[in-house]
Amino acid sequence: MDNNLKAFYGHYLKPALVWKHFAEICNIPHPSHSEEKIRQYVVDFAKANGIEYKVDEACNVYMRKAATPGMEDCKGIVLQAHLDMVPQKNNDKEFDFLTDPIEAYVDGEWVTANGTTLGADNGIGAAAILAVFEDDSVEHGPIEALFTASEETGMCGAFGLKGDLLKGDILLNLDSETEGELYVGCAGGTDANVKFSYTAEAAPAEGYSALELSVKGCKGGHSGIQIVCQRANANKLLFRLLRQLSALGEVKLCSVDGGGLRNAIPRESVAVVMVKSDALADVKQAVADFEAMVVKEFAGIEDSIAVAAVDVAAPAEIIPDTVAKNLMAAVVACPDGVAKMSIAMEGLVQTSNNLARVVSDGQTIKIQTLMRSSVRSEKEALADSIKACFELAGAEVVLSGSYDGWNPNMESPILKAMLASYEALYGKAPAVTAIHAGLECGIIGSNYPELDMISFGPTICYPHSPDEKVEIASVEKFYDFLLHTLKNAPKK
Numbered sequence: 001m002d003n004n005l006k007a008f009y010g011h012y013l014k015p016a017l018v019w020k021h022f023a024e025i026c027n028i029p030h031p032s033h034s035e036e037k038i039r040q041y042v043v044d045f046a047k048a049n050g051i052e053y054k055v056d057e058a059c060n061v062y063m064r065k066a067a068t069p070g071m072e073d074c075k076g077i078v079l080q081a082h083l084d085m086v087p088q089k090n091n092d093k094e095f096d097f098l099t100d101p102i103e104a105y106v107d108g109e110w111v112t113a114n115g116t117t118l119g120a121d122n123g124i125g126a127a128a129i130l131a132v133f134e135d136d137s138v139e140h141g142p143i144e145a146l147f148t149a150s151e152e153t154g155m156c157g158a159f160g161l162k163g164d165l166l167k168g169d170i171l172l173n174l175d176s177e178t179e180g181e182l183y184v185g186c187a188g189g190t191d192a193n194v195k196f197s198y199t200a201e202a203a204p205a206e207g208y209s210a211l212e213l214s215v216k217g218c219k220g221g222h223s224g225i226q227i228v229c230q231r232a233n234a235n236k237l238l239f240r241l242l243r244q245l246s247a248l249g250e251v252k253l254c255s256v257d258g259g260g261l262r263n264a265i266p267r268e269s270v271a272v273v274m275v276k277s278d279a280l281a282d283v284k285q286a287v288a289d290f291e292a293m294v295v296k297e298f299a300g301i302e303d304s305i306a307v308a309a310v311d312v313a314a315p316a317e318i319i320p321d322t323v324a325k326n327l328m329a330a331v332v333a334c335p336d337g338v339a340k341m342s343i344a345m346e347g348l349v350q351t352s353n354n355l356a357r358v359v360s361d362g363q364t365i366k367i368q369t370l371m372r373s374s375v376r377s378e379k380e381a382l383a384d385s386i387k388a389c390f391e392l393a394g395a396e397v398v399l400s401g402s403y404d405g406w407n408p409n410m411e412s413p414i415l416k417a418m419l420a421s422y423e424a425l426y427g428k429a430p431a432v433t434a435i436h437a438g439l440e441c442g443i444i445g446s447n448y449p450e451l452d453m454i455s456f457g458p459t460i461c462y463p464h465s466p467d468e469k470v471e472i473a474s475v476e477k478f479y480d481f482l483l484h485t486l487k488n489a490p491k492k
Helices: 016-026 036-048 120-134 156-160 234-248 277-297 321-333 376-392 413-426 441-447 472-487
Strands: 052-055 061-065 077-082 104-107 110-113 143-148 170-173 181-186 188-197 208-216 251-259 269-276 306-311 337-341 349-360 364-373 396-403 431-435 452-455 469-471
Touching: 016 036, 016 104, 016 120, 016 472, 036 052, 036 061, 036 120, 077 120, 120 143, 120 469, 120 472, 156 441, 170 413, 170 441, 181 413, 188 321, 188 376, 208 234, 208 277, 234 251, 234 269, 234 277, 234 321, 234 349, 251 321, 269 277, 277 306, 321 364, 321 376, 337 376, 349 376, 364 376, 376 396, 396 441, 413 452, 413 472, 441 452, 469 472
Parallel strands: 077 143, 077 170, 170 452, 181 431
Antiparallel strands: 052 061, 061 143, 104 110, 110 469, 181 452, 188 364, 188 396, 208 269, 208 306, 251 269, 251 349, 337 349, 349 364
C-alpha cells in the first residue's frame, strides 16, 4: 500500500501544511534512538527557511523565530514535540522500521497505517510546529521550537536538556491525544530492570515433546493511557498458563519471548516448553480450557485473545528447573495494571505498573516493568514491592530512569488564555485534566521551574500499537486552536 497522504493534503486534508510535513515524516524512518534522518529533516527545514536553529548534546533540535511585528510584548512561547515514534507491527507484517516508510493512508475520517504504528504520536505535533514556523502569515509573539530525542524509550532528550537553552515563558507540549482536552499534570515513572542468570542444561533426550505456547491477539496499547481499560497483559497470561501446566506435571521451560517496548502493554507472548510425551494430550486440552477461561474473563474488553499450543522441534537446551520455577512464580506474583485510582480526579489512574517484557537468551532472562504514579511515595513503594518480589525469586533488580510528575497549576496564565481561546473558537469550554503518562513537561519543568505549561493535541486512538490512527477533523481543530493561542498569548 502506497503512502497516499500526498495525494490528499493539498485539497482534502486540512490544514495542508501540517499534513504536508506529516506525510514527509511518515516517509522518514524514525524509531527511538534512530532519529538521525528525521533530525536532519528538521535541520534542513530550518536552513531552507532562514530560521535560527541548534542541535544540542542530547540530540534535541531547537529553533527560534522573532515575533510578528507589533507582538513583541507577548510572552515567549516554546512549542515542543518529540521526534521519535514507537516501532510496533503486526506479527505477520513484513516491515523494517529502520529503512521502510510508514504506509500511511486515509481510512474514512481517520489516517492510519498498514499493519504498523502510524507515528501520529508525536509526528502530528512535530508537523504542526514546522507548519507554524513555515507560515509567515501566522501571528505570534517570540516563539521557539523544541524537538526532543528518544522520548518513547526513556525521555532521553528531555533528561539531557540544559537549563540555558530555552528563553520563553510558556511551554506548549503538543503530545496529548484527545482533542478538546487541556492537560495540566502528568505521572512520573520508574523502570525496573530484572535479570535472572542461569547456565542452560541439556534438554531431555527422550520421553518428552516440545510445544510452543503462545498468547496472542491482545489489544495492547499505551501503558499509561490504556492501562485504565484493564486490557489483558500477554506476559501475565502466559506465565499464569505456565504455572497451571506445571501443576499438572513436569513442564520444562526452554525459552520465552514476551512483550515489546517498556511503555506498551504486551500484545503477544511466546514460550517453548518440553512436556512428558504421555501427558501431551492433557497439556493441549489444558491450554484449550485456559483459552476459553480467559476469553470469558476478558469479555467486553478483549475480542481476539488466542492461546495456542503448537508442536515444534525439540530445542537443545532448557532453563534449569529451579530458575524456571522461581521465574514463573515471580512473574505471576508481580503487580500489573492499575494499582490505585485518583481520588482528586475521577477516572484518572494514580498508580500503575506495566510488566512489559520477558525474554530469554540462553544465559539470562530479562524482565522490564514500567511503574507510573503522580504521587512520588506511591511510585517508590510500588517499585520496592516489585524489587522485593523478584529478589525473593533470586533475580538481580536495578531501578532506573526515575522522574517526577508535573503538578497542576490551576492559576496558570496560559491555561486561562487557552480556556478563553477554545470557547471563542468552539463555543464551549475544553476539559482540563491530567494524564497517567510521562509527558516531558515534568522533566523539562525540573530544569525550567518558571515555565507555564500546557499539553494538548488532536485525537489519536491506540497509540503504541499497529491500530494507531488520528482523526482528520481533530487535527484541523487542534491546529486552529494552536494558532488562536499564539495570536492571543498573554502579555509580558
